[in-house]
Amino acid sequence: MNPIVVVHGGGAGPISKDRKERVHQGMVRAATVGYGILREGGSAVDAVEGAVVALEDDPEFNADSSLLRE
Secondary structure (H helix, E strand, C coil), X not given: CCCCCCCCXXXXXXXXXXXXXHHHHHHHHHHHHHHHHHHCCCCXXXXXXXXHHHHHHCCCCCCCHHHHHC
């Protein structure tokens, strides 16, 4: 079975052209993190947490993942 990773990177408002690529790159990084966790045998929950942390550590997104690490 091949794992599938889906990342939703927000979209609550318009994104300028210059920011669009940065947001896209952040989502790709998050998907890569989640996929890597699954490929190494990690759980779906671990993959989701890894992807969320990657998104939230990215300055293009607006929340703080430090709460997940407590």
